[in-house]
Amino acid sequence: MRTVTLGLLQHACGLQPEANLCATLARVEAAAARGAQIVCTQELFLSPYFCQSEDYAAFALAEPVPGPTTAAFQAVAKKLGIVIVVSLFERRAPGLYHNTAAVIDADGSLLGIYRKMHIPDDPLFYEKFYFTPGDTGFRAWQTRFGRIGVLICWDQWYPEAARLTALQGAEILFYPTAIGWHPSEKAALGARQHAAWETIQRSHAVANGCYVAAVNRVGHEAPAGGEGLEFWGQSFVAGPQGELLAKAGACSEETLLVPVELGALDSVRTHWPFLRDRRIDAYADLGKRFLD
Numbered sequence: 001m002r003t004v005t006l007g008l009l010q011h012a013c014g015l016q017p018e019a020n021l022c023a024t025l026a027r028v029e030a031a032a033a034r035g036a037q038i039v040c041t042q043e044l045f046l047s048p049y050f051c052q053s054e055d056y057a058a059f060a061l062a063e064p065v066p067g068p069t070t071a072a073f074q075a076v077a078k079k080l081g082i083v084i085v086v087s088l089f090e091r092r093a094p095g096l097y098h099n100t101a102a103v104i105d106a107d108g109s110l111l112g113i114y115r116k117m118h119i120p121d122d123p124l125f126y127e128k129f130y131f132t133p134g135d136t137g138f139r140a141w142q143t144r145f146g147r148i149g150v151l152i153c154w155d156q157w158y159p160e161a162a163r164l165t166a167l168q169g170a171e172i173l174f175y176p177t178a179i180g181w182h183p184s185e186k187a188a189l190g191a192r193q194h195a196a197w198e199t200i201q202r203s204h205a206v207a208n209g210c211y212v213a214a215v216n217r218v219g220h221e222a223p224a225g226g227e228g229l230e231f232w233g234q235s236f237v238a239g240p241q242g243e244l245l246a247k248a249g250a251c252s253e254e255t256l257l258v259p260v261e262l263g264a265l266d267s268v269r270t271h272w273p274f275l276r277d278r279r280i281d282a283y284a285d286l287g288k289r290f291l292d
Helices: 017-033 058-059 068-080 153-157 161-164 183-208 260-272
Strands: 004-011 038-040 083-093 096-105 110-115 140-143 146-150 172-176 211-215 218-221 229-232 236-238 246-247 255-259
Touching: 004 017, 004 211, 004 260, 017 068, 017 255, 038 183, 058 096, 058 255, 068 083, 068 096, 068 172, 068 183, 083 146, 083 172, 096 146, 110 140, 153 161, 161 172, 161 183, 172 183, 183 211, 183 236, 236 255, 246 255, 255 260
Parallel strands: 004 038, 038 083, 146 172, 172 211
Antiparallel strands: 004 255, 083 096, 096 110, 140 146, 211 236, 218 229, 236 246
């Protein structure tokens, strides 16, 4: 049996990137001291969620990958002997930017990156203004503590993304996330919106016989004025039968430490053989936008 402890960093984000970086590195060290072996940040943790408006000045927050932030986390990963998933605003070239996650192994090496594939464009989530859709494809990496896949926020609604990552052997799917309520909608729609978010991700764990770890931020942010967004926190880890293994609160800053048993996945997949019974000969139409 292979027990691995996950560390999910749920917190609010201040205005200063350097302060956010230092605070997050401190959270990583604290999580490792409590036994975390794979630690994941929330989405775009270096700043408030700037995609609430279309602001050219926000492009100054981007950096190359590899770059100074990945270097800082590589040093910490090597010192502590842990794996870290780091969410970044990547400046790939002039005028070309991505929402990117870097996967750092326990020896400090940068195993690779994943660029967010599905880019939303909704009120206060104007990500298409900033991010080019990813071109890395769906990926999984063998780390010291297990084989992991990383998807980012809006990707979490797409079963195809989870499936293609799991088919590469991912034992754990990590979802760095920044999602919240429009305060004016919360009373009428908030419970359903959150339930849908949690349910779809738990279903990925069931359908693929793997663990799912979703890492969200907390706090109210209105960098563009107006009502802003109330991030709903509630980071969680689901087991391969959809069971909630741990869940953070809706408002509190927490580091969620969750042991998962990777050795159990073979038994689950043997008893619920969804991968065995897939009719891959019948799925060609998934490559079409819509069946008219």
